[in-house]
Amino acid sequence: MNEAQKQRLLLLAERFDEWLQAINYSPKTRVNYRRDVRIFLEWLSDNIQVSTIAEVTPAHLQQYQMWLYNYERREEGKESKRLSVGTQACRLAAVSKFFTWLASQQQIAYNPASALQPPKRPQSLPANVLTKSEAKRLLEATPTDKPRDQRDRAILEVLYSTGIRRAELLKLTIYDVDFDAGTLRIEHGKGDATRIVPLTDSARAALRLYLEEARGVFAREVGQTRLFVSTRSGAPLDDADIVRIV
Incomplete structure (x- = not known):
């Protein structure tokens, strides 16, 4: 040229x-x-x-x-x-x-870049992931004196113990918890699949405390089976509620 x-x-x-x-x-x-x-x-x-x-x-x-x-x-x-x-x-x-x-602009008859594939960016972990000790301190700092605190502690324990998504947490029912096996059933998760995830001892204890002492205070509607409910209305929690708690 x-x-x-x-x-x-x-x-x-x-x-x-x-x-x-x-x-x-x-x-x-x-x-x-x-x-x-x-x-x-x-x-x-x-x-x-x-x-x-x-x-x-x-x-x-x-x-x-x-x-x-x-x-x-x-x-x-x-x-x-x-x-x-x-x-x-x-x-x-x-x-x-x-x-x-x-x-x-009709400067070229066809676009030679139409099939150009950019390189894939490597996936990196979020910079603000808690360490194991930080997560433990966060859980231990969450009080369990009041029913609302017991619910929030159970939510944090389940999220940390299982790594499930917020959307999966919101879909949990009281029938998905198996205390004898120490597991949690996740239905309609990623790919609409059902899976069983283990619970840590502390998560199991927090869930038991919440179900035995706190949930009945909020879930006043007959037939309400969602595991985590609002302290005000007794209705199932939504995504915004979980964001505020976490």
């Missing part, structure tokens, strides 16, 4: 930026897109034998994706390091948006 052809490519990047501005993209997003598209176009002009943007193929974009994966940034006095998965994904997203715009 000669210099004139390269400049025509870079001019497309400027027009792309003008379009982003026209449809009200934020200045920060436009800066990032313009930078990432220019990086791609510089790579294209230096590594691929094409004379116009219309000659770019899906294979070329796959080559660019591999180049991003293998690229190592070098800073003076520091070890070189590869681009993060997030950075790779952002640069590919900008290129994909660029080709979508080119297709909408």
Whole structure:
């Protein structure tokens, strides 16, 4: 690719930026897109034998994706390091948006980026997960003097003991607790499956205390079988109630 052809490519990047501005993209997003598209176009002009943007193929974009994966940034006095998965994904997203715009402007006959697959970001654990000792202190700090406290302690013990989801907790009935076996039955859980989960001794004790001394104070409606009920109405708890308790 000669210099004139390269400049025509870079001019497309400027027009792309003008379009982003026209449809009200934020200045920060436009800066990032313009930078990432220019990086791609510089790579294209230096590594691929094409004379116009219309000659770019899906294979070329796959080559660019591999180049991003293998690229190592070098800073003076520091070890070189590869681009993060997030950075790779952002640069590919900008290129994909660029080709979508080119297709909408009829600059290209088809969109070679339509099948471009960004790298999957690694799953990471939440930063605010309690340690075992922190969870134990939280449970021990929850009083059990009043019926409401007994209910809240039972909820916390069950969540910590079993790891079930809030939605699963809310669906529990009094018939799902098996004190003899020390288990809890979860019906219609993830994938609409039923499973049995074990209870710790402390969770079993907290549930027994709640059922024997507290639940009857709240669940005044005949036939109410939900395990955890409101202290005010006796109706089943909802998700907002659990969020407040936890």
